[in-house]
Amino acid sequence: MTSDAALEIRGLEAGYGATPVLRGVDLVVPGGVTSILGSSGCGKTTLLRAVAGFVQPTSGAISVAGTEVVGGRRSLPARLRGIGYVPQEGALFPHLTVARNVAFGLPRERRRDAATLVATALEMVELDPALAGRYPHELSGGQQQRVALARALAPRPALVLLDEPFSSLDASLREETGRAVVRALRAADAAAVLVTHDQGEALSLADQVAVMMAGQFRQVAAPAAVYLAPADPDVAAFIGHASLLAGEVDADGQGRSPLGVLDLRTPVAAGPARFAVRSEQVQVRTGTAAGDGATPGEVLDVSFFGHDATIRVRLDSGEQVTARTPADSVPRAGDRVGLRVTGDVIAFAG
Numbered sequence: 001m002t003s004d005a006a007l008e009i010r011g012l013e014a015g016y017g018a019t020p021v022l023r024g025v026d027l028v029v030p031g032g033v034t035s036i037l038g039s040s041g042c043g044k045t046t047l048l049r050a051v052a053g054f055v056q057p058t059s060g061a062i063s064v065a066g067t068e069v070v071g072g073r074r075s076l077p078a079r080l081r082g083i084g085y086v087p088q089e090g091a092l093f094p095h096l097t098v099a100r101n102v103a104f105g106l107p108r109e110r111r112r113d114a115a116t117l118v119a120t121a122l123e124m125v126e127l128d129p130a131l132a133g134r135y136p137h138e139l140s141g142g143q144q145q146r147v148a149l150a151r152a153l154a155p156r157p158a159l160v161l162l163d164e165p166f167s168s169l170d171a172s173l174r175e176e177t178g179r180a181v182v183r184a185l186r187a188a189d190a191a192a193v194l195v196t197h198d199q200g201e202a203l204s205l206a207d208q209v210a211v212m213m214a215g216q217f218r219q220v221a222a223p224a225a226v227y228l229a230p231a232d233p234d235v236a237a238f239i240g241h242a243s244l245l246a247g248e249v250d251a252d253g254q255g256r257s258p259l260g261v262l263d264l265r266t267p268v269a270a271g272p273a274r275f276a277v278r279s280e281q282v283q284v285r286t287g288t289a290a291g292d293g294a295t296p297g298e299v300l301d302v303s304f305f306g307h308d309a310t311i312r313v314r315l316d317s318g319e320q321v322t323a324r325t326p327a328d329s330v331p332r333a334g335d336r337v338g339l340r341v342t343g344d345v346i347a348f349a350g
């Protein structure tokens, strides 16, 4: 396994004691940013730790920039892997200044040039050099994250691993810090693997999205492909919170579902099928318009987000469907509504 990819993982298995967590992970990160999405506990952090060298895999191989760091009996120590690691919450040393935190990542032989390397790293992450003498508690959350990234980038690694780096930041700062981090990675010519819970972040920041479930990748593809052409019903339901409905594809290639007749995005063989209907595809009608050819149901609950709201509806036929409504026409729990699907939906045979 000697490709020039920034990271290549083949058949990786790892766990804690007798409990397996990673169950045959394959991943190629050619360059740029790959984000890993997956539900809590599926093994994302364990994968980053195995790549960084903090968790010992039981089998499989890992190459970083063409050098095998794990394979057969070989396992290179973490400090020799050429990887930058930004753990959850940044984990800066509270008793060291920004400059000394950043210099901490440098190998001993390069500490003589520390001042220049620290200044370059701070510039890459767009941090004011005047902050170099401050301590972590004198910085904002977003500034602390940038210092943690500067520390990881200072030794100029080929690959940086970021474990939920923005989870402690509020929404507006997350977006701004996320974009700054991607610019810094590009400036440093470093590839990155970004673990996140935030689907919007994963889809907007990454060149490639890898969807993990129960210790394996189900799909690794460009953000648009993961959203528009999910590999299986579980990925479809997970990304964008689609509702999965059982039904049939008829001989004319149309879907018959509890939400009525559906147009399919790509053809599926006639017979039993499951349809993934995204919340933004479900139009909600209220009052007298509810009965107008729409599928009837009752609102179970409402989540109001300001710009819009998500409502969960139980159809009279028993299935549950999630729909998104504009902020100015949000029904209430218990209201009768009618649902209609707009656009074509993703279908899976079987």
Ligand SMILES: Nc1ncnc2c1ncn2[C@@H]1O[C@H](COP(=O)(O)OP(=O)(O)OP(=O)(O)O)[C@@H](O)[C@H]1O
Pocket (backbone or CB within 6 Å): 016, 021, 038, 039, 040, 041, 042, 043, 044, 045, 046, 047
């Ligand atoms: N040090 C440990 N010892 C034993 N089990 C562990 C240890 N660390 C993690 N686990 C278990 O391994 C599984 C995977 O954990 P991991 O932290 O990799 O998940 P994750 O996908 O990163 O989750 P989250 O999104 O919640 O951070 C979980 O079931 C977890 O309880």
